[in-house]
């Protein structure tokens with residue numbers, strides 16, 4: 288296995304920058320997810336690493352070797368795509384063996400590698416089947432196996448699960464994670480599904496518009512999103528982002544909402560707000576950090592339930608506040624009616640504050 292280092296990587300199409308100065312190191316044996324909305328440059332980044340498209344500028348190193356001018360087939364990588372493109376007429380065994388035959392490996396070595404891969408992926412019993420005789424998940428496993436037999440320095444995967452139904456996707460998610468743990472493989476995994484990235488990756492690279500926004504462990508990105516985009520992209524239901532104004536009332540820092548309510552800030556949050564470039568601040572809160580009360584409480588903000596969505600384990604209540612939709616989760620036994628008055632208590636310790644102009648997370652000095 289090997290590490291991968293991208294330095295100031297740029298890909299332009301005409302005057303459009305699909306990948307904009309991306310710098311990022313993937314450690315040896317690390318599982319990194321490239322995640323972001325459609326069109327943000329994930330596939331382009333992966334294809335640049337694979338050498339399938341030429342880079343405009345920057346540098347790509349795999350292991351200790353700069354591969355800018357190295358042919359894709361000599362980069363020691365294996366790709367797994369969304370459409371697994373198995374040979375329909377060949378058995379699973381032959382599908383796995385084919386890339387090795389192309390490399391003219393001795394027959395005994397091919398046989399050993401194919402059987403090893405089949406064992407790792409728990410598909411020894413499927414080796415004589417044709418792809419059409421396999422389920423979607425089994426086909427995806429063969430596609431993984433075909434990458435595995437090549438014993439590459441790096442696995443590159445582009446939305447490998449997106450053709451599977453929801454249940455199978457969850458199952459394959461843990462299988463790929465297991466595959467990574469067992470092999471200590473270096474994996475760069477592209478997905479637009481933030482949940483896949485959060486659940487599988489050691490680190491996630493969140494992209495938007497060709498720019499790398501944040502690169503950190505899922506826990507860090509979740510707890511400390513660097514800006515409003517990352518805050519709203521990671522986590523489901525999305526973090527609520529409420530536009531407010533920072534004021535000082537009787538010497539105390541408060542936030543005020545469009546409806547006229549005020550929220551006193553903790554000393555730490557007051558210090559953060561002081562660093563805003565404008566009085567306009569955005570208050571961010573995840574659903575689990577807002578307490579819903581059915582009676583007026585000190586420090587709780589009056590609102591009105593808008594929609595109520597029971598999911599079985601947990602009920603999601605949406606409320607409107609200062610023109611924003613606020614998501615709150617409550618236990619299923621709490622029954623709230625739409626249009627019912629509610630009071631929202633925000634956990635000061637787990638509040639996020641963003642500059643209303645730059646949308647960047649506010650930090651205390």
Ligand SMILES: Nc1ncnc2c1ncn2[C@@H]1O[C@H](COP(=O)(O)OP(=O)(O)OP(=O)(O)O)[C@@H](O)[C@H]1O
Pocket residue numbers: 300305323324325326327328329330331332479
């Ligand atoms: N050959 C090309 N010529 C011009 N523009 C391109 C080309 N390939 C990609 N792009 C543009 O570059 C941007 C990034 O594309 P890319 O395929 O990397 O997105 P993505 O993040 O993988 O999106 P998705 O989640 O939809 O797969 C898009 O705006 C796309 O339209």
Ligand SMILES: [Mg+2]
Pocket residue numbers: 329330331
């Ligand atoms: Mg893509």
